[in-house]
Amino acid sequence: MTAITEDGTLDEALERVHSTGPEFQGWLSNHAPMTVEALARHGQARAVHRWLDSYRHRTEDLPTAALTITDANWHEALGDARHLGSWIAHFTRLTAELPWADVLTTWWPRLLPGIIAGATHPVIRVGHAVRTLLTDGETAPRTAELAHALGYWAARHQPLPGTVTPSGTAGPHRALDAIPVYAAVQEGGIRDRLARLPAADGWPAAASGLRRPAGPDDAHDLLAELVRATVARYPRYAHGDAVMLVHAATAPNAVLRVLPALPRALWVPSLAAAWEASAVITAAYAPARALFAGAGAGAAATMEESFALAAAHGDAHVIKLADTAWDVGGPAALAATARACELIEPGDG
Incomplete structure (x- = not known):
């Protein structure tokens, strides 16, 4: 796995990204954090800030936190996009108080049933954040990125009706080939399609x-x-x-x-x-x-x-x-x- 070049580019870029929200125009995903991590990892660090400049029109300000999420009310707030800013603030507090891996271990099984949330962008963002923390070490912007990613996922949490459980006999190639075209x-x-699929x-x-x-x-x-x-x-x-x-x-x-x-x-x-x-x-x-x-x-x-x-x-x-x-x-x-x-x-x- 290619390591991030330790020239500060990724951390600077993440600090820029964290002044913006995870969505724009109502529900479209902000791809900046995932993209700059990939660019920095694969030898394109010099393109990172230029790419961010070109993407600025597709971002909006970070939403404010209107609710304090607690152990008593998180179930009710889960999947409520009105609390997007509050969820990000919640995970920012948690990752400041606890090791990031402990926060992840607690919340991963809670969020996993809603993996399709935000057209899967939240879990993808979590994957980029965790890769950086595991491979390149912990810094404040990298931990903050995990908090933003988890907050995005919690706010957009969206389980499908029913349960999809691997219980057949096929490997991934054959199992994908067997999915009908509807x-x-x-x-x-995507939200219309997901509603009709079950x-x-x-x-x-x-x-x-x-x-x-x-x-x-x-x-x-x-x-x-x-x-x-x-x-x-x-x-x-x-x-x-x-x-x-x-x-x-x-x-x-x-x-x-x-x-x-x-x-x-x-x-x-x-x-x-x-x-x-x-x-x-x-x-x-x-x-x-x-x-x-x-x-x-x-x-x-x-x-x-x-x-x-x-x-x-x-x-x-x-x-x-x-x-x-x-x-x-x-x-x-x-x-x-x-x-x-x-x-x-x-x-x-």
């Missing part, structure tokens, strides 16, 4: 198609395979919705990045939630037919070159997919980044 579901925005014919069986892990280590391996499968699928299915299908890969990879900071007892439920995220996004956005995209006309020869192409493209989703593709490596990862650069217009994210 024409009636694939209309409108009642769709065949959904419960398809959602349970992934095999049950034998234990924590097997859950880890299945999760890593799920990330590889979603990256490999992206070039062939991205024409369905090139932006939204990015999350089928980046959401489970965020969970994979968090596992080393969690007790092993949480690894199996973490896999189940990650599978739910990928399965839901696949059902809601994957097209009926795959397209053979080859290696991609613009595919780079190395991961370094591939990420540089994503950075030059500039779109947040392209950069974040390239970051996940870097973790996977190989021709499929190079093709995924090239396909995203081809299909996503700069500024879409």
